[in-house]
Amino acid sequence: MRKYLNIITAYSIMLFLIILVGIFQSWSTALTILNYCLISAVMTMGANIQWGYAGLINFGIMGYTALGGLAVVLVSVAPVPEAWSAGGINMLLSLFLIIGIVISVKFILKKFHDKKYKNYLIALSIILGVILIRIVSSPGIEAIESVDPAKTGFLGGLGLPVLFSWIVGGLLAAGLAFIVGKIALGLRADYLAIATLLIAEIVVSIVKHEDWLARGVKNVIGLKRPVPYEIDLQNSPWFINLVEKLNQGKLNLINSVSEQKDVLNQLVIDASSIYVKLCMTGLFLTVVIILLIVTQKALNSPWGRKMRAIRDNEEAAGAMGKNVVKEHLLIFILGSAIVGLAGAMMVTNDGLFTPGSYRPMRYTFVIWVMVIVGGTGNNFGAILGGFVVWFLWVEAGPMALFLINFFTTHLSDTNALKVHLIESAPYFRFLIIGIGLLLMMRYRPKGLIPEKINVKKF
Amino acid sequence: MELLNAFILLLNYTIIPAITYGSQLALGAIFVTLIYGVLRFANFATGDMMSFGTMFAVLLTFYFQSIGIGLGVLPTALLTLPFAIIAMILYMLFIDKFVFKYYRVSKSAPVQLAMVSVGVMFVTQAIIRIIIGPFDRRFLDGEKFILKASEFKEMTGLNEGLTIKSTQAITVVVTIILVSILFWFLNKTKTGTSMRAYSDNEDLALLSGIDPKRVVMLTWIIAGFLATVGGVLYGLDKSYKPFVYFNNMLPIFAAAIVGGIGNPFGAFLGGYVIAFAEIFITYAYKKFFTYILPESLEPDSLVQLLSTDYKFAVSFSILVIVLLFRPSGIFEGKKI
Numbered sequence A: 001m002r003k004y005l006n007i008i009t010a011y012s013i014m015l016f017l018i019i020l021v022g023i024f025q026s027w028s029t030a031l032t033i034l035n036y037c038l039i040s041a042v043m044t045m046g047a048n049i050q051w052g053y054a055g056l057i058n059f060g061i062m063g064y065t066a067l068g069g070l071a072v073v074l075v076s077v078a079p080v081p082e083a084w085s086a087g088g089i090n091m092l093l094s095l096f097l098i099i100g101i102v103i104s105v106k107f108i109l110k111k112f113h114d115k116k117y118k119n120y121l122i123a124l125s126i127i128l129g130v131i132l133i134r135i136v137s138s139p140g141i142e143a144i145e146s147v148d149p150a151k152t153g154f155l156g157g158l159g160l161p162v163l164f165s166w167i168v169g170g171l172l173a174a175g176l177a178f179i180v181g182k183i184a185l186g187l188r189a190d191y192l193a194i195a196t197l198l199i200a201e202i203v204v205s206i207v208k209h210e211d212w213l214a215r216g217v218k219n220v221i222g223l224k225r226p227v228p229y230e231i232d233l234q235n236s237p238w239f240i241n242l243v244e245k246l247n248q249g250k251l252n253l254i255n256s257v258s259e260q261k262d263v264l265n266q267l268v269i270d271a272s273s274i275y276v277k278l279c280m281t282g283l284f285l286t287v288v289i290i291l292l293i294v295t296q297k298a299l300n301s302p303w304g305r306k307m308r309a310i311r312d313n314e315e316a317a318g319a320m321g322k323n324v325v326k327e328h329l330l331i332f333i334l335g336s337a338i339v340g341l342a343g344a345m346m347v348t349n350d351g352l353f354t355p356g357s358y359r360p361m362r363y364t365f366v367i368w369v370m371v372i373v374g375g376t377g378n379n380f381g382a383i384l385g386g387f388v389v390w391f392l393w394v395e396a397g398p399m400a401l402f403l404i405n406f407f408t409t410h411l412s413d414t415n416a417l418k419v420h421l422i423e424s425a426p427y428f429r430f431l432i433i434g435i436g437l438l439l440m441m442r443y444r445p446k447g448l449i450p451e452k453i454n455v456k457k458f
Numbered sequence B: 001m002e003l004l005n006a007f008i009l010l011l012n013y014t015i016i017p018a019i020t021y022g023s024q025l026a027l028g029a030i031f032v033t034l035i036y037g038v039l040r041f042a043n044f045a046t047g048d049m050m051s052f053g054t055m056f057a058v059l060l061t062f063y064f065q066s067i068g069i070g071l072g073v074l075p076t077a078l079l080t081l082p083f084a085i086i087a088m089i090l091y092m093l094f095i096d097k098f099v100f101k102y103y104r105v106s107k108s109a110p111v112q113l114a115m116v117s118v119g120v121m122f123v124t125q126a127i128i129r130i131i132i133g134p135f136d137r138r139f140l141d142g143e144k145f146i147l148k149a150s151e152f153k154e155m156t157g158l159n160e161g162l163t164i165k166s167t168q169a170i171t172v173v174v175t176i177i178l179v180s181i182l183f184w185f186l187n188k189t190k191t192g193t194s195m196r197a198y199s200d201n202e203d204l205a206l207l208s209g210i211d212p213k214r215v216v217m218l219t220w221i222i223a224g225f226l227a228t229v230g231g232v233l234y235g236l237d238k239s240y241k242p243f244v245y246f247n248n249m250l251p252i253f254a255a256a257i258v259g260g261i262g263n264p265f266g267a268f269l270g271g272y273v274i275a276f277a278e279i280f281i282t283y284a285y286k287k288f289f290t291y292i293l294p295e296s297l298e299p300d301s302l303v304q305l306l307s308t309d310y311k312f313a314v315s316f317s318i319l320v321i322v323l324l325f326r327p328s329g330i331f332e333g334k335k336i
Helices: A002-024 A027-054 A061-076 A081-111 A115-145 A162-184 A189-209 A230-235 A237-246 A248-252 A257-299 A302-312 A314-319 A324-350 A360-374 A379-407 A416-423 A425-443 B002-039 B046-067 B077-105 B110-132 B149-156 B166-188 B190-200 B202-207 B212-237 B242-258 B264-282 B286-292 B308-325
Strands: B145-147
Touching (some): A002 A379, A027 A360, A027 A379, A061 A162, A061 A189, A061 A360, A081 A115, A162 B308, A189 A360, A189 B242, A230 A237, A230 A257, A302 A314, A314 A324, A360 B110, A379 A416, A416 A425, B002 B190, B002 B212, B002 B242, B002 B264, B002 B286, B046 B110, B046 B212, B077 B212, B145 B166, B166 B190, B166 B212, B166 B264, B190 B202, B202 B212, B242 B308, B264 B308
């Protein structure tokens, strides 16, 4: 029990802070923050698997998150038949061409051994393939994008349940990680960081600008939800009865019937939004708990020990006959898949897909701060890091505003400095996160909850 | 005549902008490569440090304009450069003393220093946004054009006009001056040689009596020059917006790695490689072909390899290709 004391304390403080937000701001805000904390926790766990278990630095989190989000659109949105008939064949042909290029490159890699000759052939086949794809796809893209551009203008998805897309998001991200891993995993750590960041930028710019795929920066709104809609709840009798029962005391204080009805209406509207968010919280919590159990099991298995051995001394592990390259690729894929899952969860939670919002600051660097702050190599730490940093990220603005007002009370409201400071309050979040990261790196480099290695004594 | 028109067209829309953009990238890339070579970490605060220096130049320019000091035809920003550079160097030395020094002395892994630079990035970004805000600002004054398209057409009687903006000329001239002084310093002076020695082999350099503190300080001073000048030139040519500067870090990294990280001359050329690739691949050649091809063969489409949306993606793809086939860069940088 003593062993877990600091973990329990840390989580209780976090929960207490979120409850404080509920009391002082609103329960709806508190639940929004909690949901995002849970999503961040999943992302952090993905990054932590790569960094904490294997020492791989992946700054491409943004790209995998975007792919997870794309999966939601591709899976859950209803297909657009007009677009498919307008340009579907061209797009399918392009897909076959891409597969053809991959197969031919593989064939060349296998059959030709002269290095120079091989490289030229690969370059030739890729360039020819790209030109062919452009010729085949451009009329198709034009036709698809002109199908009711204000509403659709894209191929749409498969129309399947949205929860299914979480798995697909993970799979898409895993596929990307396989390619990136093949290209970049042999590089030294800081090169790997830069290379993954830049490849993620390429992925995001494709998602942003290929309008036929997911409308690009025009966004996809009104995505399906795995939980009921507020409007349906507000019209269902059982829900109204439930709210009435819960607020019986409050309602009895009001005398006039019409007033009572108004108050009840307002209560039902508030409660419906909280109910929806609570359902989401339940779903996310399930994901986090399942992932936590699986990753903890993996960490304490022979495989986990092997990964730590590789992380701590690659040469020695290699000399013991462990396949370092293969294990690195595997863990890179696993971690990225979890990040993809988190990306899908986030888009499901928001109900909209906005490719323009995928920026490295928010989706790579903040996630990394979470990993470092929480404690590398420790799953409980990673989750806590996600909670703490997301909480700070959201609440830093209001806190800064409060402090500015507090310290400048003696200044008049039109004082230039005060006005300027109040205007720039939202940017204090960068300052707090940055200083927090620097202090953690300096004085507690192992994070809030450091990694514990249980070595059985013989 | 047709050929000449085609050439002027290319010159106007691709070559001149590419040289300008390449110079701006090159300065940033040398900055990255110097920090990587001497201090041995990938500096993720690159873009924001450039932005920080530029912020001073912008604020001082506004101040100088308000009190009526200017350079006539040249932009006032050139006058503010020395002050901005000094402020930048002071900030860098301050950060080094309180943040980076600890990790350098305790010989931390490069990854850890890179993570620390992410922290510096956050803080710098916050300071910039708190002081100047996230808005787009133009601070170019003085003469805007050296050569206008209409004047050129009148002069030569060609169909195509050639425009040379004064910022383009300033960028190229300042870059040439700064880079030649830098290479002269690195290759010909004793201090420069000691810096290169420290970058090549730290232990040997220490053994032969090179003072590491001096080398580190010099590196930050040179970095301050490069970051501020590169940032101000970019801001004059386009405009000053903190978010754009942060994003510029990515092609700068690409340029440094393509040129062989740790190798200043490679980084210099890498900047141009990236800039030329970005602009040549995303340029629509339709008009160019209508000049050089007979009428029957004229293309109907834009003849554009990739749309301009993929400008950044191009440079990153080049980086990926270089990493695949020549991981140490085109011009042999540090071993990885």
